[in-house]
Amino acid sequence: MASSLNDEPVVIVKNLSVKFGEIEVLKDINFKVYKKDFVGIIGPNGAGKSTLIRSILGMxxxxxxxxxxxxxxxxxxxxxxxxxxxxxxxxxxxxxxxKEKNWKAIVDEVLTKVGLEGFGKRLVGTLSGGQYQRASLARAIVGKPDIVILDEPESGVDEMGKARFYDLLYELNEDLGITILMVSHDIGMVFEKCKTVMCLNKTLHCHGPTREISPEDIKKLFGEFDIWIRAHSHYEVEHAHENPDLSNLKENK
Structure with a gap:
């Protein structure tokens, strides 16, 4: 059970299981997320990552x-x-x-925070993938939440936009103390930015500080994928034989 520097739990999950008909998607999940933590949830296709998020949100x-x-x-x-x-x-x-009388000032402030100053009158459909995700993040934080939960926020975003988005999350966590719980298929970014990693594949295989999750843990998690983690400027995850970017891994919905 992982604990951050602040030992106040803000998300508590006990004995969580999910079935779709006869198919068991998640089984007996138990964990706590602590105040001001930045948690990355990783796992292979069909691991139940998005299902876990939707369960937590009551969806x-x-x-x-x-x-x-x-x-x-x-x-x-x-x-x-x-x-x-x-x-x-x-x-x-x-x-x-x-319903806030000064909503425009509040929105302008948060748009500036996410790097979309002056975009207020633009139609959402004209935004790039990265800009749209930053607008989604703005909507998530405009009400000043204590916790932000994200489901594969980098999906459909180019590498530059992805890096900027993760930097924003890091700033929100460090500067504003927002607790972040995020599903991601970019394992390299998770190991670079997150404080804690949860390894999920229908059950919770490992959960702890990023520095304590080993390459062996990742290999066991992904099973048929022969992968490893190399430390450069950040952790980089590669396929052993074909060498594709594992950011392309997406959970089967």
């Missing part, structure tokens, strides 16, 4: 117990929103604070 039925202590912001996958819908960035981001 799907589950067995067990989930306790969230504090306000939660959520950044879904890129494909979860119809970007052809004619909505401005202002209207997209302001949803959580739409």
């Amino acid at each position: 799907i039925p589950y067995e067990g117990e989930v306790i969230l202590k504090g306000k939660v912001g959520y950044v879904p996958q890129l494909s979860s929103f119809n970007r052809e819908f004619p909505i401005s960035v202002y209207d997209f981001v302001r949803l959580p604070v739409r």
